[in-house]
Amino acid sequence: MTEKNNNNKKENPNKLNFNSYWIYGLIIFMILSINLFNVMNNNTEVITPVKFEQMAKKGEISKVEVINKSVAHVWIKEDRQKSHKHIAENTFNFEQPHYSFELGDIGSFDDKVKEINSDQILIDPIYQTRTNWTGQIFSWLLPLLLLIGLWVFFMRRMTGGQGGPGGQIFSIGKSKATLFDKDAKVNVTFKDVAGLEEAKEEVMEVVDFLKNPKKYTALGGKIPKGVLLVGPPGTGKTLLAKAVAGEADVPFFSMSGSDFVEMFVGVGASRVRDVFKQAREKAPCIIFIDEIDAIGRARGKGAVQGGNDERENTLNQLLVEMDGFASDKGVIIMAATNRPDVLDNALLRPGRFDRQIGIDRPDLKGRREIFDVHLRNIKIAPGVNAEVLAEMTPGFAGADIANICNEAALVAARNDKKAVDLDDFNYALDRVIGGLEKKNKIISPKEKEIIAYHEAGHAVCGWFLEHASPLVKVTIVPRGIGTLGYAQYLPKEEYITRTEALKDRMCMTLGGRAAEKIVFDKISTGAQSDLDQVTKMAYSMIAIYGMNDKVGNVSFHAMSQDQFSKPYSDDTATLIDNEVRNLIEEQYLRSQNLLKKYRNELNTLANQLLEKEVILKSDLELLIGKRPWDDEEVIAAESATDSDISTPSSDARPVEDQPDSASLDKE
Numbered sequence: 001m002t003e004k005n006n007n008n009k010k011e012n013p014n015k016l017n018f019n020s021y022w023i024y025g026l027i028i029f030m031i032l033s034i035n036l037f038n039v040m041n042n043n044t045e046v047i048t049p050v051k052f053e054q055m056a057k058k059g060e061i062s063k064v065e066v067i068n069k070s071v072a073h074v075w076i077k078e079d080r081q082k083s084h085k086h087i088a089e090n091t092f093n094f095e096q097p098h099y100s101f102e103l104g105d106i107g108s109f110d111d112k113v114k115e116i117n118s119d120q121i122l123i124d125p126i127y128q129t130r131t132n133w134t135g136q137i138f139s140w141l142l143p144l145l146l147l148i149g150l151w152v153f154f155m156r157r158m159t160g161g162q163g164g165p166g167g168q169i170f171s172i173g174k175s176k177a178t179l180f181d182k183d184a185k186v187n188v189t190f191k192d193v194a195g196l197e198e199a200k201e202e203v204m205e206v207v208d209f210l211k212n213p214k215k216y217t218a219l220g221g222k223i224p225k226g227v228l229l230v231g232p233p234g235t236g237k238t239l240l241a242k243a244v245a246g247e248a249d250v251p252f253f254s255m256s257g258s259d260f261v262e263m264f265v266g267v268g269a270s271r272v273r274d275v276f277k278q279a280r281e282k283a284p285c286i287i288f289i290d291e292i293d294a295i296g297r298a299r300g301k302g303a304v305q306g307g308n309d310e311r312e313n314t315l316n317q318l319l320v321e322m323d324g325f326a327s328d329k330g331v332i333i334m335a336a337t338n339r340p341d342v343l344d345n346a347l348l349r350p351g352r353f354d355r356q357i358g359i360d361r362p363d364l365k366g367r368r369e370i371f372d373v374h375l376r377n378i379k380i381a382p383g384v385n386a387e388v389l390a391e392m393t394p395g396f397a398g399a400d401i402a403n404i405c406n407e408a409a410l411v412a413a414r415n416d417k418k419a420v421d422l423d424d425f426n427y428a429l430d431r432v433i434g435g436l437e438k439k440n441k442i443i444s445p446k447e448k449e450i451i452a453y454h455e456a457g458h459a460v461c462g463w464f465l466e467h468a469s470p471l472v473k474v475t476i477v478p479r480g481i482g483t484l485g486y487a488q489y490l491p492k493e494e495y496i497t498r499t500e501a502l503k504d505r506m507c508m509t510l511g512g513r514a515a516e517k518i519v520f521d522k523i524s525t526g527a528q529s530d531l532d533q534v535t536k537m538a539y540s541m542i543a544i545y546g547m548n549d550k551v552g553n554v555s556f557h558a559m560s561q562d563q564f565s566k567p568y569s570d571d572t573a574t575l576i577d578n579e580v581r582n583l584i585e586e587q588y589l590r591s592q593n594l595l596k597k598y599r600n601e602l603n604t605l606a607n608q609l610l611e612k613e614v615i616l617k618s619d620l621e622l623l624i625g626k627r628p629w630d631d632e633e634v635i636a637a638e639s640a641t642d643s644d645i646s647t648p649s650s651d652a653r654p655v656e657d658q659p660d661s662a663s664l665d666k667e
Helices: 002-011 021-040 049-057 078-083 085-089 106-116 133-158 197-211 237-247 267-281 310-323 364-375 386-392 398-414 422-434 445-464 499-509 511-520 525-543 570-597 599-612 617-624 630-638
Strands: 061-067 071-076 099-102 126-128 178-180 226-230 252-256 285-290 331-337 355-358 471-475 483-489 614-616 663-666
Touching: 049 061, 049 071, 049 099, 049 106, 071 078, 197 226, 197 237, 197 331, 197 355, 226 237, 237 252, 237 285, 237 331, 252 267, 267 285, 267 310, 267 331, 364 386, 364 398, 386 422, 398 422, 422 483, 445 471, 445 483, 445 499, 445 511, 445 525, 445 570, 445 599, 445 617, 471 599, 471 617, 499 511, 499 525, 499 570, 511 525, 511 570, 511 599, 525 570, 570 599, 599 614, 599 617, 614 617
Parallel strands: 061 126, 226 331, 226 355, 252 285, 285 331
Antiparallel strands: 061 071, 071 099, 178 252, 471 483, 471 614, 483 663
16 A cells, blocks of 8 residues: 555655645635726726816716715716717726715815705715725735744744754654665675675574574574674775664664764653654664764763762763663664774673674685776776785775775776776775875976985885885885875784784884985984884883883773873873883894994985885895795785785784874975
8 A cells, every 4th residue: 555655656756745824825815806806996086186076067967975984986977978088988886986086174075065055955975984895804814824824934944844954853852863665675695795794604604594584482582682783984884784774574674873962951861762762663674883982981971079960961862772781682682883982881782782793804716806896897807806906905804995996987987098907996994095186286306305315214124124014115205294205014814913924014114314424414204103103113112012011011092091090100101201212222223233334225225216216025135035934934924814005013902093004204
């Protein structure tokens, strides 16, 4: 029956719907029509008192009516009407006067009548008092109708009935959830989600339960009430939820955590109640809340004493609706966040979000599958395959890969190519990592020489250090904002990192400044990004990973999240600062000694950079020989899966503290 009604709506898109404004318009139209009809059928001619006096003295007037002592209506005798052209040309009924005129002073009119009737009675005025009900009704009814119409108009605007984005004062507590059902189907399916096999299996079980509930209930199983998708930005949490909406044959409510947030007290809780009320009416169904950390933050942190926290009230209502005393079955909650550490513990307990699905950055196989999905819609040239592109992008999330594919297609179109080749993908990769190429940036020869030796210092240190990641590319082409060059590495597949490896990476990162000191005996601001990464790495090694004998096996990472107090004493803080400086200075001297040992290689590489501006790994092998550690590590490095293309310090600091990009040396 519903489908039939929907088809009728589609077949009659121009069908007019009843509107309350039509009633007001019809009343006004009728009043105006009546008045207009009276005006159009009024053939009475207006004359002057002098002309009236002339007609009276001739004996032509049969009747005079004085209305409200202000207007006189005059009728002409029937036998004298032919001599009046005005009367002969128009049709008059019995009640309609032939002439009318304004009296002015009623006393003067009476004197004039007595004067006319001095010899004989020629006219005998009839004095009447009349009330113009139509005019009076129209005079007060029309403004009233206009006021009512304006009031209804603005009230409907405020409640969202007209005009869409009005103030919505009276519907502010209504849910803003978007409903996807059979009439509004999502076209994304699990085939469009790649690189998330484990996560797909978890959510597919939820979809399968909704389709075949007896399969699980027959064995006494219960589907989880809530599923929380957790992972870094761009890894596909929202995409996975879209696939669930596309695959599940049940209503799907989608909304953001910020949709519950409002400046008015009680609005958030009201919206939570409303969305669950709608969900229960359509159960079984799924409610998806994106970025749930907007309302799910732990209670009691940062609250104003004595004040009312609207966010906490909203969270309390959400907790009750998910698993309260009167909670209902048939409503499954899905949510996504990239900050699970800030969520309230009551929200994460079993019975609410029973299942937490971690969605991490894809490995080599996952990246290949993601490239396969995005390359379907791109016309690629021979030689381009997902395997090669996946090896070029370790540490990239699904959103990064989609961005690279789109950039490559745009570059190929800009160059009027018929297909997207590998050079376009290389350019897109540089564009994403380093930023837009600054072709018109003027750099003096002296500055260019400093940049070349800086980048060559990174490359040489990384080439001859055992635990450094293999180099892929070195360039001194200016990119982005303030980026004068960068070195790109291919990290090895590592899940734990030893102290020796972290020290090698620090040494390699400091190689740029060390090269400047050795060659020019001066330093520049170009190492700012390197120093920032090295400082974070050193503090992480000492204060988080316990890699220092004097500080000991302690970790202050979890406790150091409170910005108002330190989890250690001032003496410990001084000790940590001193050990950080000693560690960085030790690796800085090590970088200088290494570059002095390979000074010829440093000069050769810097001169080649000044000439070609871009050097690849194959060029380095021709210039300074094969990397001493290639026989042991290159094969493992080329199959890197979960590290970032970066100056490799990602394993030596909290994940959220370091950018997921290549080493960018900024001026």
